[in-house]
Amino acid sequence: MRQLADIELFLRQPACFQARSRDGSICRAGEHGIGEAVRYTGKAALPPELACFSAYHTFLEGYSFQRRRRQNFLSLEYVVSGEILLRCGGRAYAAEAGDLFLLRPGAENDWLHPEGSSCEKYGILMRGKWLNLLLERFRLDGVDFVPGAESGAVQSLFARVCRDLREEAAELLGGDAFAVLQMVRRFLDAAPPLPELDRAILDYFDCHFAEPFHPGEVAARFHMSEPTFRRRVVALTGRTPFQQAVRLRMLRAESLLAAGTLRIKEVAAECGYNSAYHFTNEFRRIYGVSPSQYRADHTVLNNSGEKTEEV
Known part of the structure; x- marks a missing residue:
């Protein structure tokens, strides 16, 4: 894996096809090569908590490009051989054999x-109301890649997911998705630990994201200037300090909305917003739907088997 300086490279690419769906906006250009792609098409509903819904094994030859905006799923891309270029938010990389990426x-x-190269790769797409919560709990929310992942373990797990999708084994898909996240977490645990200061910064955001955020005051807490603190947080998370605080607020909002037990104004207050109107606008900007609509789509069933309603 190597980091690329030219992020504009991706923005200059053409996008000749665009599809908007519940998965977000996806633009494509060029050919994808050959390979196998499996998508769950069973009549039974996917487990709402967490599920793999698509997997693929492809051999790319020639030019191929995909642009995703507001995707509501996690994409894991594992490079078996060759090289592929990826942009994750504000950072760009060249992924090589053995690299596992989280989009x-x-x-x-x-x-x-x-053009002029080839690449073999696997991919898994997963979604569900537990996804963002698990990414946060496994500390994967700011992770772009896992370098040098064990090829045998990754390929075996991807092959199992493809098999379960082909067999439409809906009851297994949630377990497959959880196993993938656990595997990534194990790879990260084997890597050198974060420096104490970096861990302290991440812990601060985890504990104080719902409080009023003043970057200068937080920077001073860690004995840094505000520009230095900003660069440190961007390097750790791929987001500015304010964006990281908002991201954690939104993760908390997702879990509260899915639980369906609080009113919108109560969710807003729990996430650090004094105004339900401000919270609603922020949530809609990020997810493309209102908090009420998100809750309607993700509400957990109560003991009577009926959806909870706002009072």
């Missing part, structure tokens, strides 16, 4: 395969 929900993600 996260809610971010702007692109991947590009240039």
